[in-house]
Amino acid sequence: MRQCSGKEPAEVAVRSDAVLDTVGLYCPLPIIKTAERMRTLRAGAVLEVLSDDRVILVDMPAWCRSTRNEYLGAQPDGPEYHLFVRKGA
Amino acid sequence: MSERPAGPDSTPRPDRIKAIGLLSGGLDSTLAARVLLEQGIEVVGIHYSTGFCMNDHRRALARPDEDPRRMRNEGLRAGADLGIPIEVLDAGEAYLRMVLNPRHGYGKRANPCIDCRIFMIHGAAEYMREHGGHFVFTGEVLGQRPMSQHMQSLKLIEKECGIAGYLLRPLSAKHLPSTMPERLGWVDRERLLSISGRSRKEQMSWSERFGLSDYPQPAGGCCFLADENFARRFHDKKEHSRVEEIRREELILLKVGRHFRLSPGVKIIVARDEAENRFLARFEDLGWRFEALECGSPVTLVEGEPDENLKQLIAAITARYSDRRGEPLVEVAARRADREERLLVPPVADRVLEAYRI
DSSP states (O other): OEEEEOOEEOOSEEEESEEEEOTTOOTTHHHHHHHHHHHTSOTTOEEEEEEOOTTHHHHHHHHHHHHTOEEEEEEEETTEEEEEEEOOO | OOSOSSOSOOSOOGGGOEEEEEOOSSHHHHHHHHHHHTTTOEEEEEEEEOSOBHHHHHHHHTOTTSOGGGGSOHHHHHHHHHTOOEEEEEOHHHHHHHHHSOTTOOOSSSOOHHHHHHHHHHHHHHHHHHHOOSEEEOOOOBTSSTTTSSHHHHHHHHHHTTOTTOEEOTTTGGGSOOOHHHHTTSSOGGGSOOOBSSOOHHHHHHHHHTTOOOOOOTTOOOBGGGOHHHHHHHHHHHHTSOGGGOOHHHHHHTTSSEEEEEETTEEEEEOOSHHHHHHHHTTGGGSOEEEESSSOOOOEEEESOOOHHHHHHHHHHHHHTSTTTTSSOEEEEEEETTEEEEEEEOOOOHHHHGGGBO
16 A cells, blocks of 8 residues: 655545556556556556656556546656556446 | 357447457557547557557657657557547567568568568457457558558458458448448448548548547658668578577667677677667676776677677777777777676777678
8 A cells, every 4th residue: 555645637645556566667568567457456446557667657648548547647756657547437 | 251250249239339440549540440430339449569669669768858748659649539448469479470480571671561460450350359349440541551551462461360351441441342340230331431542631631520630640650670770680680590599689679779790690789879878788688798998888789609809899899989989999898797808999990890780
């Protein structure tokens, strides 16, 4: 479990139910692994994805829009990003 | 063949027809999906990651001055714009084996376009069998590409991917024989398009009509396999290797740096900038790595086992691309695992160098 206060666009604290580390992987592997991990979660659960591919800040919101999951935002953490995605119904 | 070749649901109703399409995110595939959505058909996009996409490679290099929006995944962007789910699939090792041994040969470069289409459509058909769906579609346009999109190739691709009659090309449908989805009334043929040829004007006009404006520039070329420089290195690699032993890493390395063949068994890759240095550093386990000392230097990665003479030459080439290229002698380190050797060499002359360039 992890708490974070996202800056964009999540203003409120986000509590993640699961964490996926994709650091060192580049497009589209982080998205493929995100999709696989999301299949194992219940609706409403929040997945935290760690990535050092800054283009994921563009791709993850797009993937969420197309798959009807909710993109909650991202937080930079040194050279990495923590992205938060809530599984859709 | 039964009414439909795939999917667990054998009694499809016209109000829930589902199409599985290859979606690169380019103009043609996006428009093809949009044409079917206009008919109320449910669409799922399959986006393949082949390992040869130039965009993906630029991402892996992670140059800080690159605009992230220019490196976005176009399939995901198109899926979001169209409001359809996208399944991103890793083409994996099977795709590499196909690229190295295409049954239908290469185009002008290293592009096995016919086999590539068969591979991907076959994959979409597999996805349809597993997840349900009624037919497969693509954004292929009759006469647009010399190798894979003339009439004979389109027929061959359909035949070989095992879903004859259930492969729809919405953009050129009216130039092609009617498919089962049309004959069964799942798709209204009259509302499909009759585009052909190399010009993209008609696609652009339709896209404007459908409100699609955010797509990559047509025919920009995103595949390394169709790139002249990459193809030269690719065919050199095949010529000097046992094809069945070529590994994924060796093909990835064809995308980066300057390449020089020094002997039948030894080639080197010299990074061109800091981003390529960082990229090559990930592969240093492959063999020897050379770097000029006490100055800005490229990383030079060696494939094969160089003898002492070749080590001198590799050091001289590394020195040539270092910041000390104007000096008479440059000290270069050669490292492999825990070993380090130091060589003092003059930078190689350009006229000598050119004889080795791939």
